[in-house]
Amino acid sequence: MNRFHEFAAGAGLLLTLGGCATLSGDGGFGAAAAISEQRSGARASVAGRLPRNDEDARALAAVIRQKLEQPLSADDAVQVALLNNRSLRATYWSLGVAEADLVQAGRLQNPVLDFKRSRGDGVIGIERTLTFNLLGLITTPMAGRIEGRRYEQVKLLVANAALQTAADTRRAWIDAVAAGQSSDYAQQVEASAQASAELAERMRKAGNWSALDLAREQAYHAQTVADVAHARQAAVAAREKLTRLLGLSGEQAIGYRLPDHLPDLPAAPRALADVEQTAIDERLDIRAARLDTEQTAATLGLTRTTRFINVLDLGAVRNTDGGAATRGYELTLEIPLFDWGAARVARAEATYMQSVNQLAQAVIDARSEARENHAAYRSAYDLARHYRDQVIPLRKQISDQILLRYNGMLMSVFELLADAREQATAVSAYIGALKDYWTAQANLEAALGGRLPPTQGVQP
Template sequence: MISIFLARRTMCVLVAAALAGCASVAPDHGFGDVERQAQARTGYAPRLAQNDDAKRDIAETVSKLLQQPLSVNDAVRIAVINNPGLQASFWDVGIAQADLAQAGRLPNPALDFKRVNAGGGVGIERTFTVNLIGALTMPLASRLESRRFQQVKLAVGAEIERKVAETRRAWYEAVAAEQSVEYAKQVEQAADASAELSERMVKAGNASKLDLAREQAFHAESSAALARTEREARATREKLARLLGLASSRFQLPERLPGLPSSTAELADIERIALDQRLDVQAARSDAEATAANLGLTRTTRFINVLDLGYVRNTGANEPAGRGYEVTLELPLFDWGGARVARAEAVYMQSVNKVAQTAVDARSEAREAYANYQSSYVLAKRYRDEVIPLRKKISQEVLLRYNGMLASTFELLADAREQASAVNAYIDAQKEYWIAHATLEAALGTRVANPNQGAQQ
């Protein structure tokens, strides 16, 4: 009977040892799958800074990209490889992969040695113990950790996509703010000249003090607007620098935003796209599956919590050696495992409801983002094709009337103020469209192509 038991035990140990030999820590810490997934979904490949060579390579790439005005694509490329917070989340994959490798290995055996002096004789007891429950449940634990590993990779992938969307939005905000600053400077200079001209006209008796006060007020307002836009430009630039993981915000940006495309992307069944493509939805599903697997493992081990199998060999003076085995079993007298099972069931129901909430959020966010994307394009296009051309036409007509002495200087200055207001509104509308485009990509979990993007305006 003992020989059969030992043979079975040996077979189990050999099978488990073979499984343990297959479970090892990957050289890339399991990050290769995340890198390939991000490349396929976003077009940008993250890098794990796991050694000095990788860090130097990342630093060289960032330095090269910063030598020219930073495009939105280059900004995202820098963020996904250089953002320290994102790098920290990358190591979640390494932790999960190490846990998976650990779950596929046998628990270490225990060796007990006893030496007892009694009546002039010496007794020696040797015990070699193996955690049998740990070996029997190792396949279940490996499957559980494998599911968790997949879930972590999905979660890290979702974090990469969130960082891509945040960086795009921050880039559009920073470029629009810089563009507004340059235009605000032009307006402030014009307002300063008009205020000075009004003061001279008042002295010459060709204008009233009321006209002078109006121009001076406009000059003061334009100066305040310039200070406000400069403050916003500094804030947006620093926000972008944080996302890029840069120690300094002294990088170049383009002078203006990209032009509007000729049309928007027409997407059908956006809710289905979001549910199929978003990684946070997939991660929530994976979490529920892993929790269900954990519940099965808990039910399997609810009664037998500790089962150790040991081989014993006793020797003593003037006595033949004794051999045998011992089994250590935890008796469920006080804890029958019901609380553990109840907790696992509660955690599972919690994860199921989290999946449902994630799906509701994803569908709602997709609808909202698509509606904002469409309406933002209509607004920006109206400014580009209607408001700005009409303002230019009005300015030309007012200038002609002024040259023909049919309009006063103050009418010309008033028209300039109205034109400045229209240009600022167009810059804001253009920025809102591009931000809405980036938000739509994040809400759907996939890239949205711009049909025939137009030239810069």
């Protein structure tokens, strides 16, 4: 075997070794899904893969249909969103892009074959050159490590996007259920106000009430009618927001049901030791930011390695001129005459310092968000408990006493109606406080990077 063939065979071996990296079946989706499932408590896939064909689509539709056959709980809503939200599904496919870049970084550049044939004065000249990028061969391991870090970063970012969608869905579910509960109660209040207005009109005709008393009751009834309209619109808006997150359309968007009321307040709030450290240790966006900084530092190292040698090609040459053949090799090297790579290195250093400061700010933000949401969580729990244990029982006790005295003809109907209004205000405030508590818990979970540890009480 001549030298040219030996060189070509050796280069072919290098090319084969450089092409050993292969694409996985799911693009790394299984690993990202496992992270989000562990932290959100809901599956992010059917059969462990993204829908790719009609069979997968039918399996997904069957799971969603089963979830929608009964009133949708918060956990089921989260799972439907993780499975069916199209924006999130588009984010899942970014893993395939990152994996393709990783595999591509581990492969050598294709060789270049130059062939030239010339003829003159009856003589045929043939030139053949096979060129390989030696710089690519030298830097391939480092480039592979850089893309490997980037791939891991994308997996964390995709899992974090799933957690954000889960948190948004849980908050939207709380808003939708609370809005529906408030709308139902507003209709009850309106019905009671209508009965009061009709009673006032009869009392006025009997001469027992003044025109002012009648106007007051009619004005209150008119206000409750407006409150019902606002409550219904708020319920529609909250439900549609949840529908968008669930990725539902058509009959499914109209037909799914929600519980009639929010879950009861737990017996006690969650006991959390160090929320700041938990946020730093568990939040996926912080982990992704750390990997981004490491990747940037590695890129800086690659830039410094290749600052003087940007093009380095080695080629085997075989020329035929008439009957004589010549062999040899050629080396292509970029001469750093005008560009010594200082600008590339300066850019890489600036990018690295940018990444370092972004990571530091992300940590500061995570600590602050953990403190803020933990304080809001405890405050919301205390307020909801105050309404549950103090305000509502006292309002009921007052109502019972007023009704007792009214039946004994010791109180007028005016006091009875006034108490009904005050009781309605207290119940509406308790619904709002309960909604604020569950929302605060969802916000705290998002700030800490996952579900809170279990405690007594019903979870939404």
